[in-house]
Amino acid sequence: MNIPSQISLYDLLTMMVPGFVILWIIGFCKLNLDIPLECAFVIILSYPLGMIYHRIIELLFKRSKRIWEQHMLQNTWDDENSNLIQTKKKLPRKISKNDYNKAYYRIAQANCLMNIPTLEAQEAFLRNSIVLMLISTCKVYFYYNNEAWHCGIFILLLVLSIAAVFLWCFTQRKIFRLVWEGDNYIQHLNSKANENEIE
Numbered sequence: 455m456n457i458p459s460q461i462s463l464y465d466l467l468t469m470m471v472p473g474f475v476i477l478w479i480i481g482f483c484k485l486n487l488d489i490p491l492e493c494a495f496v497i498i499l500s501y502p503l504g505m506i507y508h509r510i511i512e513l514l515f516k517r518s519k520r521i522w523e524q525h526m527l528q529n530t531w532d533d534e535n536s537n538l539i540q541t542k543k544k545l546p547r548k549i550s551k552n553d554y555n556k557a558y559y560r561i562a563q564a565n566c567l568m569n570i571p572t573l574e575a576q577e578a579f580l581r582n583s584i585v586l587m588l589i590s591t592c593k594v595y596f597y598y599n600n601e602a603w604h605c606g607i608f609i610l611l612l613v614l615s616i617a618a619v620f621l622w623c624f625t626q627r628k629i630f631r632l633v634w635e636g637d638n639y640i641q642h643l644n645s646k647a648n649e650n651e652i653e
Contacts, residue, residue, distance in 0.1 A: 467579035473504025475586045479593055511582050527554050530630035534638060557637035566636050573629050580622035587615040
């Protein structure tokens, strides 16, 4: 079995990288990365540690999603609905998470997800990285303050932490819009096909 080929982009971004960063934050458990066996152990340990962290962040963000997700779903649906190039414009309506799930599975069934899985991996990576970047910023500030590169890396991590929040929201919004867009066009094409059959 070729293990590297079995690791998806989602696994790499949401579990391996955060697991490695957590190990870096705690000093790699005093393991020496110059020794191949210990380096391999750090890489192997990154995955389960990252998986645990990923599940914890999922649970934390699941609660916070209740506050903003419905608003973002409605806004993206309204935006896409107003942009439709169809003779029959859909009437504005209140949508739910269930409407979104149906739309998502319709485009998945039609094999029209395109780049949505990649965007979902990026969204999960950004979501998972926010807390780790803030902790890394603190570590750089407190533990490496005598290093010449300290100030530059500290500012970079701080800017990346703030940018990650905005990028995470932007990516989530983009996913929602692509799902609505794909579903609207699939329904439009299906209605055109049905009209052609009737004729």
